[in-house]
Amino acid sequence: MTVPQPPEPIPGARLLFSLDPSVSHLNHGSFGAVPVVxxxxxxxxxxxxxxxxxxxxxxxxxxxxxxxxxxxxxxxxxxxxxxxxxxxxxxxxxxxxxxxxxxxxxxxxxxxxxxxxxxxxxxxxxxxxxxxxxxxxxxxxxxxxxxxxxxxxxxxxxxxxxxxxxxxxxxxxxxxxxxxxxxxxxxxxxxxxxxxxxxxxxxxxxxxxxxxxxxxxxxxxxxxxxxxxxxxxxxxxxxxxxxxxxxxxxxxxxxxxxxxxxxxxxxxxxxxxxxxxxALRSLGLDRVRAHNAALAAYGQRVVGDGLGVAPADLPEPGGPTLAMRLIPLPPGVATTMDAAKELQVRIAERLAAEVAVMSWNGRGWLRLCGQVYNTPDEYDRLAVRLPTLLALR
Structure with missing residues (x-):
């Protein structure tokens, strides 16, 4: 199966936020991000x-x-x-x-x-x-x-x-x-x-x-x-x-x-x-929703591929409209809340990527979000670098 194409970026959307450009902010769902206006x-x-x-x-x-x-x-x-x-x-x-x-x-x-x-x-x-x-x-x-x-x-x-x-x-x-x-x-x-x-x-x-x-x-x-x-x-x-x-x-x-x-x-x-x-309506509410959902789907697939997860094993419990997606982590990784928190901090410090790491029902999961300030290359970089980080645990 082919990787879904990322959506076209919304012009100027990234400039609405004061986020640190040296960090990939892929966890909008935890604390959001407030537009400058x-x-x-x-x-x-x-x-x-x-x-x-x-x-x-x-x-x-x-x-x-x-x-x-x-x-x-x-x-x-x-x-x-x-x-x-x-x-x-x-x-x-x-x-x-x-x-x-x-x-x-x-x-x-x-x-x-x-x-x-x-x-x-x-x-x-x-x-x-x-x-x-x-x-x-x-x-x-x-x-x-x-x-x-x-x-x-x-x-x-x-x-x-x-x-x-x-x-x-x-x-x-x-x-x-x-x-x-x-x-x-x-x-x-x-x-x-x-x-x-x-x-x-x-x-x-x-x-x-x-x-x-x-x-x-x-x-x-x-x-x-x-x-x-x-x-x-x-x-x-x-x-x-x-x-x-x-x-x-x-x-x-x-x-x-x-x-x-x-x-x-x-x-x-x-x-x-x-x-x-x-601000949301100025960007176009339906446009933002569609963009974010498509970008999250793209991120799930490329990072899943990087971790060797078959497309059929990528959960889609929210359907195609959600801007949050899950990726199963390798067995034995982040199986407790403490281990999940520790891995989330390591990813932030070593990969300059903010993500959510969850432990649910004894299994570790990576949760990625899509937002108008994100770009496909942020997920691409995570897909390349995360497997190496996990191998060093």
């Missing part, structure tokens, strides 16, 4: 805040946040009245968990593709309340229909108080059929929380079409917002039950204000986030 917009907001902090925080800030929220919710296809801005997806998950009122005998169901920090949050809430957590095993190559049936068989009506499912799993780049899963959960009377950390900006799917009780997604990954910008979307029946992690002066305002307002929090990332959407 967004950095400058946020700095202007910081300057405004520091020129008169009292005026910034007390004269109209709540209204400015609400205006920003409406703008971002519209982009996401979500109800602005049911959307609260939060710092990141993990924070949104924690807000939902502590608002459920879990008790002894209740259970929270997740999958083995879940994000590690979310797993920690579930475990902590279960320890605090006496509830239990249960993990469903979902094979990486499972079809959407098989995923739905695994979930259907794993729910326990009356006992399962929450199902958490990823829209795109961080560890495996797996795209889950969230709308179908949410439908099955509704049939069983089980509320669903969709961890959509990677969805905003990458997927065209609207929040409303997912049909989840709770949805949380980061805008600082694929939607070019400053870090610390995420949205928690809550279905109408649940909104009055949602409580913030810390009570502050907007507590009596109800949801979403009571969740958003945290007094001296730095709100400049949220207020600058619409500039990120402007």
């Amino acid at each position: 967004v950095q400058r917009a946020q700095q202007r907001l910081r300057d405004e805040m520091e020129s008169n902090p009292l005026r910034f925080f007390t004269q109209g800030l709540v209204d400015r946040i609400a205006h920003t929220r409406r703008h971002l919710a519209t982009f996401l296809g979500a109800d602005p009245d049911g959307t609260a801005l939060v710092g990141n997806a993990t924070t949104g998950v924690a807000v939902v968990l502590q608002s459920l009122g879990l008790r002894a005998g209740d259970e929270v169901v997740t999958t083995d593709h879940g994000y590690g920090a979310v797993t920690f949050s579930v475990e902590r809430e279960c320890r605090r309340t006496g509830a239990v957590s249960r993990t469903l095993r979902v094979p990486l190559a499972a079809s959407d229909e098989e995923v739905v049936e695994i979930v259907r068989a794993g729910l326990r009506p009356g006992r399962t108080k929450l199902l958490i499912i990823d829209q795109i799993a961080s560890a495996t780049a797996r795209l889950f059929p969230t709308a179908a899963v949410a439908g099955v959960a509704r049939e069983h009377g089980v509320p669903v929380l969709v961890d959509a950390a990677h969805a905003p900006g990458m997927l065209p799917t609207t929040v409303a079409s997912v049909g989840a009780d709770f949805w949380v997604g980061n805008l600082h990954k694929w939607a070019y917002a400053p870090r610390g910008t995420a949205a928690l979307v809550v279905a109408e029946p649940w909104r009055e039950r949602i409580e913030p992690l810390v009570v502050s002066w907007e507590q009596e305002a109800g949801f979403p204000g009571r969740v958003e307002w945290q007094a001296t929090l730095d709100y400049t990332p949220w207020l600058a986030a619409p500039v990120g959407l402007f």
Whole structure:
């Protein structure tokens, strides 16, 4: 099989970012990259805040946040009245968990593709309340229909108080059929929380079409917002039950204000986030999505070839639309979290390439991303140099 052709670069896109040109930044999915125009917009907001902090925080800030929220919710296809801005997806998950009122005998169901920090949050809430957590095993190559049936068989009506499912799993780049899963959960009377950390900006799917009780997604990954910008979307029946992690002066305002307002929090990332959407739309939203997905597919194939992985063994659990791809590492490599972290650092230091190395189900995986600032030769160089590095372990 031939290697897929890389996409044509988007003219001028690389110049929008202030990334170190001596490094191949192939891990956009972890912390994103903020366009220079967004950095400058946020700095202007910081300057405004520091020129008169009292005026910034007390004269109209709540209204400015609400205006920003409406703008971002519209982009996401979500109800602005049911959307609260939060710092990141993990924070949104924690807000939902502590608002459920879990008790002894209740259970929270997740999958083995879940994000590690979310797993920690579930475990902590279960320890605090006496509830239990249960993990469903979902094979990486499972079809959407098989995923739905695994979930259907794993729910326990009356006992399962929450199902958490990823829209795109961080560890495996797996795209889950969230709308179908949410439908099955509704049939069983089980509320669903969709961890959509990677969805905003990458997927065209609207929040409303997912049909989840709770949805949380980061805008600082694929939607070019400053870090610390995420949205928690809550279905109408649940909104009055949602409580913030810390009570502050907007507590009596109800949801979403009571969740958003945290007094001296730095709100400049949220207020600058619409500039990120402007930058994304200026490049062409569909164009960026297609470019990034095609480039990630190219990178997966050439690096896979470099490691001797047959094309048939390269997983495509997310389909052709995702800008994140997995490559299996040789047996025995990065089989633990500590080993994966160590290898990721070695690749960064010795190959000047930032990648994600994952350990999932006892196997090491390399996760590559595609973004408008990346070029095909960055993946080509990694394909040539990585096998030698691995041979020296």
